[in-house]
Amino acid sequence: MGHMRKDRTKERVTSTAWWPQWEQELRKNAVEVELTEEFSRKHPVFPVSLVKPYFQTGEDRFPSRNMTYSPIDIVEVEYSPGPVKKIIKARKIRLNGKDQRQYLVRFKNQTEDKDKWLAEDAIPDGNLNLRIFRAFRRAKKSHK
Known part of the structure; x- marks a missing residue:
């Protein structure tokens, strides 16, 4: 048994x-x-x-298992919301152990929620817009 x-x-x-x-x-x-x-x-x-x-x-049962795929090239498209309307604020932040100044930028034909903090070199027409921003801040301080 x-x-x-x-x-x-x-x-x-x-x-x-x-x-x-x-x-x-x-x-x-x-x-x-x-x-x-x-x-x-x-x-x-x-x-x-x-x-x-x-x-x-076996390769005949699952032919796609051994196929090699080439990686897809990812292209980053730079988004530019348009020309700068004005620079609103400035701040200092620490990135990679270095102090960096950033500016809150408002763009033309954009609402407040689209404002962005940008580094000085990333602002379109940065020199002109920063001169206007600094002059406005100096004038505002002297009126107080």
Whole structure:
């Protein structure tokens, strides 16, 4: 009777599942498998219900697996909202261990929510707009 039970288990294992490195049947519902080095810390005994069929993959079954794709060149488009209406504020921030002055710029035909903090060299017509901004600040301070 023990021999019959063993045959049924082996039948059950081979008919429902197959593992390429299946070592031995331990009990009616458990098998021991040989694990790859990647899973060497895992316990090698599994219930038969968890052992799934294993099919070797071939290039003919999955031809797109070995295809190499060339990376797509990403082109950054510089967004320019238009000419500067005025510079509103100035601030100093620390970037990469260096102090940098930035200016809050409002653009023509844009609302307040589109204002941007820009570095001095990133402001369109920066020299002219910065001279106007500084002159306005000096005049404002002298009237106080």
